[in-house]
Amino acid sequence: MPSDLTHLRSSIGASLERPVDEPWTLDPGHYTSPDYYDLEVEQIWKKEWICVGHVKEVPNVGDFFSIQFVNEPLVIVRGADAQIRALSTVCRHRLMLVAEPGACGNANSFVCPYHRWTYGLDGQLKSALHMERHRDFDPSGISLPEFRLEIWNDLIWINLDDDAPPLAPRLVELEEAMAVYKGPEGGVMAALYDKTWKGNWKSQVENNLEGYHHMGMHQQSIELYSPTKNVTNLTHGEYWTRHQVPYERGRDVTETLLSEAD
Ligand code: FES
Structure with a gap:
C-alpha cells in the first residue's frame, strides 16, 4: 500500500477518537490523492446507496434519464409495469451504449446504434436483426444488467453492491425530519x-x-x-x-x- 495512503487512512481512523466538539479537518491528500480516491470508489461509491434522482423525473411509463455512475453508464427508467429500474446501458453484443450519459426523455425501447439490437424498458432483449440465422442464439437469455434500486421518500437510490443491506431501515430515524417536506401528494420537486x-x-x-x-x-x-x-x-x-x-x-x-x- 502506498505510504501516503497508509497515512491518510490512519489519519481518518484517528479522527474517530476525537470528541465532536474538537475542531479537526481532513488532510489535503484526502482531496488530492489518486490512491485515496480509488479507495473511496471501492469502499464507498461501489458499496453505498447513492441518491440519483426523484420519482417525478420519471412519472410516466418510458420516462428515463441516463447517468454515468462511477464507471457504470446507467439508465433510470420507468417500465411498462410502472417499476423504476436502474439498467446498464452497455449493449450485450459489442458494448456500445444504448443511451448516452445525460440523455433523457421518453422511449418505448432502447435501440443500440451499432447493430440495432433492441431492448425493452425492463432491459430484456426484444429483437436482434438477422440473428435468427444463428441456431444457438437465444434472445430470451439476454438482457441489460439491472442494479439494485430503492425508492425512499420519493427519492431514487441505487447501489452497485448486490450484498449491501437495504437502505430504508438505515434511515428510519430520518423519516420524522423528512415529514416537513411532504405535501398531500408526497414530495414536491x-x-x-x-x-x-x-x-x-x-x-x-x-x-x-x-x-x-x-x-x-x-x-x-x-x-x-x-x-x-x-x-x-x-x-x-x-x-x-x-x-x-x-x-x-x-x-x-x-x-x-x-x-x-x-
Ligand atoms: S453493439 Fe449493440 S447491437 Fe451490436
Whole structure:
C-alpha cells in the first residue's frame, strides 16, 4: 500500500477518537490523492446507496434519464409495469451504449446504434436483426444488467453492491425530519439543479452539510428563513447529519437560490 495512503487512512481512523466538539479537518491528500480516491470508489461509491434522482423525473411509463455512475453508464427508467429500474446501458453484443450519459426523455425501447439490437424498458432483449440465422442464439437469455434500486421518500437510490443491506431501515430515524417536506401528494420537486463541480466530491458534500455559508452566498434566499445563526448540525450514528432550522412552509426561494448558484 502506498505510504501516503497508509497515512491518510490512519489519519481518518484517528479522527474517530476525537470528541465532536474538537475542531479537526481532513488532510489535503484526502482531496488530492489518486490512491485515496480509488479507495473511496471501492469502499464507498461501489458499496453505498447513492441518491440519483426523484420519482417525478420519471412519472410516466418510458420516462428515463441516463447517468454515468462511477464507471457504470446507467439508465433510470420507468417500465411498462410502472417499476423504476436502474439498467446498464452497455449493449450485450459489442458494448456500445444504448443511451448516452445525460440523455433523457421518453422511449418505448432502447435501440443500440451499432447493430440495432433492441431492448425493452425492463432491459430484456426484444429483437436482434438477422440473428435468427444463428441456431444457438437465444434472445430470451439476454438482457441489460439491472442494479439494485430503492425508492425512499420519493427519492431514487441505487447501489452497485448486490450484498449491501437495504437502505430504508438505515434511515428510519430520518423519516420524522423528512415529514416537513411532504405535501398531500408526497414530495414536491421544486427544481432540478444539475451541475458538474471541478473538484473532489467531498468538497461538494461538505458545502451541503454546513449552513455557515447561508449568510454569505445565500443571503437573499436560504438565509431569509434559515439564518446561519440558527443552524445546528445534528449527527446521527455513522450515517448522516442534518441541519436543524426553523421551517416556513410555502416560502419559495427556488429561483433566487438557483440564480445564486450560477
Ligand atoms: S453493439 Fe449493440 S447491437 Fe451490436
